[in-house]
Amino acid sequence: MPTSTFFNLPPPKREKLLHAAIVEFARRPYGEVSINRIIQGAEIPRGSFYQYFADKTDLFRYVLRGYDNMLETAIMKSLEACGGRPLEIPLALYDLVLDYIRENWAQFELFMGILQKNMGMDAGQLLSLPEMVLKVINQADWRGLEHLEADERLAVMDLLFSAAGHALMAVFCEKLSSEESRRRLAIKTAVIQRGARYKEEPSC
Amino acid sequence: MPTSTFFNLPPPKREKLLHAAIVEFARRPYGEVSINRIIQGAEIPRGSFYQYFADKTDLFRYVLRGYDNMLETAIMKSLEACGGRPLEIPLALYDLVLDYIRENWAQFELFMGILQKNMGMDAGQLLSLPEMVLKVINQADWRGLEHLEADERLAVMDLLFSAAGHALMAVFCEKLSSEESRRRLAIKTAVIQRGARYKEEPSC
DNA sequence: CTTGACATGTGACAACCTGTCATGTATGAT
DNA sequence: ATCATACATGACAGGTTGTCACATGTCAAG
Structure with missing residues (x-):
């Protein structure tokens, strides 16, 4: 589950991150998905990502839920x-x-x-x-x-x-x-x- | 496809490598499989591995074929x-x-x-x-x-x-x-x- | 034997990855 | 104005992969 911090994010930022994640997951198999590329796509610093999601599976679960x-x-x-x-x-x-x-x-x-x-x-x-x-x-x-x-x-x-x-x-x-x-x-x-x-x- | 070098290997060595690979693949999802662990298990140096297999998928394909x-x-x-x-x-x-x-x-x-x-x-x-x-x-x-x-x-x-x-x-x-x-x-x-x-x- | 050509073995290396954490900054209540 | 809480951030340790220059076998021909 994403943290509450993630849900408190201003919607544009949240969606930008989500979109970057979706694109990355769609392009590569799970094991090759790079959080680096996701945060570059979303233009957020590395630390922020881990403020929102526990790890890659956490993000993946959330994306699929959608x-x-x-x-x-x-x-x-x-x-x-x-x-x-x-x-x-x-x-x-x-x-x-x-x-x-x-x-x-x-x-x-x-x-x-x-x-x-x-x-x-x-x-x-x-x-x-x-x-x-x-x-x-x-x-x-x-x-x-x-x-x-x-x-x-x-x-x-x-x-x-x-x-x-x-x-x-x-x-x-x-x-x-x-x-x-x-x-x-x-x-x-x-x-x-x-x-x-x-x-x-x-x-x- | 493994290289011919792999097939020229003395059978014990070949099987030891194969076994180490099978164990590792069975224990973790593909993305988390570590070639490091495989070569440690097989007791071969890193370079040798890449002499036999192009990469992880190459090895995986071969294992499944079996x-x-x-x-x-x-x-x-x-x-x-x-x-x-x-x-x-x-x-x-x-x-x-x-x-x-x-x-x-x-x-x-x-x-x-x-x-x-x-x-x-x-x-x-x-x-x-x-x-x-x-x-x-x-x-x-x-x-x-x-x-x-x-x-x-x-x-x-x-x-x-x-x-x-x-x-x-x-x-x-x-x-x-x-x-x-x-x-x-x-x-x-x-x-x-x-x-x-x-x-x-x-x-x- | 000795030479040389070729097959094979090897580990240091660059480049990437992840998850953490100490530190900095905003925001809102008192 | 003060303070607590929430949030932002990038340097970092420790892991990963694939490569490459070099070392070592092996084997046939001179």
Whole structure:
């Protein structure tokens, strides 16, 4: 947690520091992030930085927090966009995020840069995705689906959100075109919906 | 790639260096790995290290490569263990890896430590999992299943392998017990098999 | 043997990094 | 005007990496 001193800072100074930090985190993997470069970017002396943040992880945690709300908003919007139908949510989320990316490219490039460069370090645990998935499950409308136990709902949404995350990451890392990545996500959704069933004797 | 000099090293020396590196990578996140500690552990002078490896990433890549084959073996064994039935493979893999972990704890703790501490940095791209998944798809026996296009097969196995990976990681990070993690993986498998279907008018 | 060409070993070094801390400065209450 | 508290600051110790000039092996040809 940043110190109270940081929050008492005049907003322009605070934001300048934050921006310098975001840029640096987006450009290099965590281990190579240099506080020196950050304070140069923010034009504050070294000592001041440590007045505001305990260390690099403290700053990193704080930076990521800032994106958590954004992601939650996107998820809630996509829940709405597909009328609460749970299986459609991850695809809607994919579209929404990609649209957002195109409009706010600079912003998102930073965010994805941070995720890409640091995922695994801590990012996974810092973004409170698991909680968000639970929230979505509770708010989604499951009535149109054949009955699923709570465990099964969790399983389905876990699979789909994880797939959506991979799909977005693949686009950002330029491993796949956005169309191809969307197509694959759609196939995954469809397969989960239809099921990969073992053959049975005809029963009707 | 390590230099040829490295490969010309007398095996004991080479392995001592490698072991020191593995231990260090397993103990700290990539950015905090200290070449100083590695060369102290291996009892070689600093200059020698740079005669063998271009830098830290070069060493890291090489270390990870060593585990790639191990993983491939495990996957192929699990393919066999479940008689080629594709949907069972990830569960079999989960069991196999967990058994292996219990028997070769020291080895695997290192491996998982490396993955956990560095995943996202590069590990995902270094382990050639995507290729392995393709191989499994080709070798599995899809005849028992209702027809799936090639794309759909890829989608299914992608979902399941990703789920298996998460399941193992959850156990290792002690976020879940091995039983609970296996249970969730089994549910995911079952859901994918059965499908999360929208209700239809009765058709028979 | 001796020479020389080449592969390998070596540690001092510059240049960078982080987190601390003693000291200086502002600000607001009394 | 005094004082306490909050804040600003850069020099510093101790760590890091990658390089490089030089020392030492090794091996084939004269």
